[in-house]
Amino acid sequence: DTGVSQNPRHKITKRGQNVTFRCDPISEHNRLYWYRQTLGQGPEFLTYFQNEAQLEKSRLLSDRFSAERPKGSFSTLEIQRTEQGDSAMYLCASPRPGASLHGGKETQYFGPGTRLLVL
């Protein structure tokens, strides 16, 4: 157990519907990352937060995607007007408290992911 939880674990939706995922990171850490993993591929970076501020967004994050982290605690990722190409595993990650943020020594721990299937 990495201490990062995600809900729901599975989501099946019809094309055009909106979906929202939640991530509860390791407590007391100010960074939180979202990734997407499609079948047979490695995870790809979507966006990250430092506290409540969204500091970077990948070009993979189209305008149908929005992420929030109110009060710098849990985070939500919403996909509007879902498309079949959005079907993937959505992963959340955070470092553990005490992990250095400098010099490339930060180690991210992943939640179990939310598997989305768009029909």
Added chain:
Amino acid sequence: GDSVTQMEGPVTLSEEAFLTINCTYTATGYPSLFWYVQYPGEGLQLLLKATKADDKGSNKGFEATYRKETTSFHLEKGSVQVSDSAVYFCALTYGGSQGNLIFGKGTKLSVKP
């Protein structure tokens, strides 16, 4: 841009065989390097890491050495077990404001009894 390349899978080995999964990277700076493992039906787990050149990461009998001269971080294990069957991902990050991980495509390992 920075990238990670892993050997194509799947890799099928017999129990107690020697394992090598190749990983090379392209980086503009000096990243930290990681191996993550994904067991069937489970999330990504950190297997081992190395933060600077010549560092060796090790865990559960797996080892990888950060080779700056060959830009490689090959994963090795002397004697694999059926329970090692999983998908292995090599990744790099700079940490700090560039803390996102860049992953390879993954290598699926199947170990037969």
